[in-house]
Amino acid sequence: MSENLSYLSARKGLHENLFEKLGQLAEESGTPDLQEMQEIAREYLLGEANIYSTLSFYDFLRPENKGKKAYVCNGSACLCAGTQPRVKSELKNHLKEEEIGEMTCLGRCHENSAFYYNGQNYSGEDITNIASLIRSKTATQETYGTQAQGTAILMQNPLTVELFAKQLKYLFTQTPDQVLDEVHKAHVRGRGGAGFPMGFKLETIKEAEGKYKFIVCNADEGDPGAYSDRYLLEQQPLRVLLGMLIAGYVSGANTGVVYIRAEYPESQTVIRQSIRELEDLNLLGNNIQNSGFSFVFKLIKAQGAYICGEETALLSSIEGQSPEVRVRPPFPAQQGLFNMPTLVNSVETFANVPFIVEHGGDAFNRIGSSQSKGTKLISLDGFFNRPGIYEVEMGTPLKTVIEELGSGFKSDVKALHIGGILGGLVPVSMINSLQVSFESFAENGFLLGHGSIVSIPENFPIIEYIKHLFQFTAHESCGKCFPCRLGSTRGFELLQKATDSNYKIDRQLFSDLLDTMQQGSLCALGGGLPLPVKNALQGFDNELKVYFQ
Missing domain, CATH: 1.20.1440.230 (NADH-ubiquinone oxidoreductase 51kDa subunit, iron-sulphur binding domain)
Structure with missing residues (x-):
């Protein structure tokens, strides 16, 4: 990471965001041409090598993917399901081989056979209707199970704009310090995988000095097998946005950035519509509800790179730099986006915050286990009889999730990869030993991570x-x-x-x-x-x- 490059990118800021501009130039052909790269380099006072380094890194920008029309999911769940050879074969009947690429996990793990075409995701039986889909260029409806067992924090009825406004009104009756105190009482830990206390990060950015501060929602955590972020972004969008706004109120940040995976086009559409709806009702912008607090959102479409789920690589990406991991310290809360204090949290972490503000930190703290508070979303793949997203209280036996919520496996399974690509590989013989909590997984040599479950069948080496x-x-x-x-x-x-x-x-x-x-x-x-x-x-x-x- 170059501080100088960050400052140069900051000249244009988020309004004329470099990374976003590169994506727009690539929409037509798949990658900007040489002349466009040179013009961008001059406009942003950057070297052409810097621009090319950025372009060549992303699946949706790199020159070798120019002209691609379809991408086949090569994520872990689809791999284990064995569905993708057929998907490729069917696509080759309608597209040239050079028009077909690969991308990692489209979040359709509940039914597999996933592929991306013409800006839309498809899965399940869609591949049997590929000819009509290509002609119509329309999206199809997917379905998957959703259920909360115990207290529903994330699977409550979706917030309406009226309830959003009501919660804002209540928020503004409290001081930022009072809200921060409730977050501390809740002992909510980050749901992106590391389990870091949110209250500590929030307090750090609150105390940090900076001309500007940013709240960044990391919606680019593309762990194969995990599609809980998709559920929240598409089914609970206002809950996620409210959580970000609350974090801004506490910390003194006035801008929220939602950085969403390129592989989740439906999520981008829903969040964009939700932001516009809030703006139309004056629930965003300057002096919201005469509170003296101002806050705006910026949606940024990612371009296909798993590493951008790492918070510092994500910040470099927004700045238009090659998304390399930054050496820490300094941490993002001290020196993040455009070298300004920045809070980066996952989708699920932000979605918990409205409950904490509405019901109090103690109410959240009473749910869960000794070291893992609240609830956790679990993603079950297509090997389950009832695949879907399930919300369970922390401390729930893993056996309960698999046998009661997922209704067991459709066929013989020998291992579960839980928590994303970097999560623990759990032999099925150990299912009875685990609970859904950070400490239970750690004590047994695993990692809860994102809470995704990819099933490895008996016949898969x-x-x-x-x-x-x-x-x-x-x-x-x-x-x-x-x-x-x-x-x-x-x-x-x-x-x-x-x-x-x-x-x-x-x-x-x-x-x-x-x-x-x-x-x-x-x-x-x-x-x-x-x-x-x-x-x-x-x-x-x-x-x-x-x-x-």
């Missing part, structure tokens, strides 16, 4: 799954640190060689590689990959030992 994890990491690495960039590639090469020949992997060498990635990587992408791989080596040694010496 574990060696192929961990090879997929290395390949994913190698593709999505920002490349800034050697342990992640090189370690993921070397790990994939070792596994590939072992499956393609009689080569046996040296266990000590492989262990050293994992330890180097875990200890030396700058962020959780390279640092988190070793966890599920080590889980696999421990839980499925009998299956994997043939590849090692």
Whole structure:
């Protein structure tokens, strides 16, 4: 990250956002041409190499994807379901091979067979109707189960603009310090994976000095198998936006940025419409409800890069820089977007905040387990009899989620990958030992993460799954640190060689590689990959030992 580049990008700010402009220029052909890149470089006082570095990183901007019309999901859930070869085959009947690309997880894990065409996502039986879909260019309706067990915090009836206005009126009867105190009492931890206390981050940005402050909603956390963010953005949009506004009120920030995955076009549409609706009713802007507080939103469409789910890479992305992970400290709450104090939290974290303000921090704190308060959304994939999004109180037995809410598996499953690509790989024999909480997963050597569940069927080789994890990491690495960039590639090469020949992997060498990635990587992408791989080596040694010496 270059502070100078951040300052240069800040000259135009969010109104003429560099990253957004690059996306607009790419909409027609898939990537800006050379002349357009040169003009942008001159306009923003940046080098052409900086612009090209940014463009070449993203799935939807890089030159080699120019002319692509369809993208096939290569996420973990679709991989394990085995649906994608048919999807590719059907698409080739209607499109040229060079017009078809791949992208990671479209959030259609509940029915698989997922693909993206003409700005829309499709899944399930859509592939059988591909000819009519191409002609009509219309979206289809998807359905998946939703249910709250116990207290509903995130699955309450969706907020209306009238209730939004009412909650704002109540918010403004309290001081920012009073609201912050309730967030502290709630002990709400970030739902993006790390479980960091939100109150601490909120207090840090509140006390930070800066000409401007920003609230950023990280809606680019594209963990394969997790589609709970989609549920909240599309079914509970005003709850997410209200949570961001409350955070702005507490911290003194006047601008909220919603950075949404390119792979979630429907979410972008709903959030854009919700922001416009609030603006039309004067519930955003200057001096909201004569409170003296002003707040505006900016929606930014991401362009396809998993690493942007890491908060500092996301900030670099918004600035139009290559989305490399930043060295910390300084932390974003001290020096974030455009070098100004910035609060970055996940969609689900922000969606919890309205409940805390309305009912009080103690009410939230009474729900859940000793170290994990509130509820958690769980995503169940297509291997369940009742796939969908379920809200459970923290501390709920995992067995309850699988057998009661998901109604068990459709076919034999040997492992569950829980918490996203960097989450724990849990043998089904351990289901009875786990509860849905940060501490339960950590104590058993796993990670709750995003709360997604990808089922690995009995007939899917574990060696192929961990090879997929290395390949994913190698593709999505920002490349800034050697342990992640090189370690993921070397790990994939070792596994590939072992499956393609009689080569046996040296266990000590492989262990050293994992330890180097875990200890030396700058962020959780390279640092988190070793966890599920080590889980696999421990839980499925009998299956994997043939590849090692």
